[in-house]
Amino acid sequence: MKQLARTPKDIGHAIREARKERRLSQTELASRSGLWQETISKIENGVASTKMETLFDVLAALDLEIQVQPRSKGVPSSMDALF
């Protein structure tokens, strides 16, 4: 189940989905990733623009990883910025 992400909110959604699949509460995920329930909540809701360090802590706890790739077709954004 791969999830595209172009904004912090996208990442938040992906994390929430993955957490639910694993049937973890925010508190459980928090303790597994060395964070706080409040922080997980904010990340999932895109309230705060998390630090990468924090993000990777959460991803690791969910056994997820990230892939950096060229933007796929649809929703072209800053095509003009290339060349």
Added chain:
Amino acid sequence: MKQLARTPKDIGHAIREARKERRLSQTELASRSGLWQETISKIENGVASTKMETLFDVLAALDLEIQVQPRSKGVPSSMDALF
């Protein structure tokens, strides 16, 4: 050219590669993403654990996106944390 990333340093590498492919200097990338050359340098070198907001600014300027996915085989990390 897809790049796996599990740490801020991984992302830094991916960004540097993409920037070079596009033959941009750090200063050019910085101005396109509304940041500073110094910041790009630190991100590429994994010196600072960038905020997601900043990261996405850079990715957008390079027309890159991120995909969240289950950790691929090899380098198993916290397999035990699942279930």
Added chain:
DNA sequence: TTTAACTATGATCTTTAAATCATAAAGAGT
């Protein structure tokens, strides 16, 4: 529907990323 678990939100404090300026160190080209 009452209770218990889960999630969201608000305040304060600490820590740290990013802006900004200055400059050093590297690299490329002539």
Added chain:
DNA sequence: ACTCTTTATGATTTAAAGATCATAGTTAAA
């Protein structure tokens, strides 16, 4: 070698994330 461009680093200031505590909503389950 010297010059120009690019990249790295260091200091200071500002803004914002995360920790922490308290608590208000919300949801699920008995």
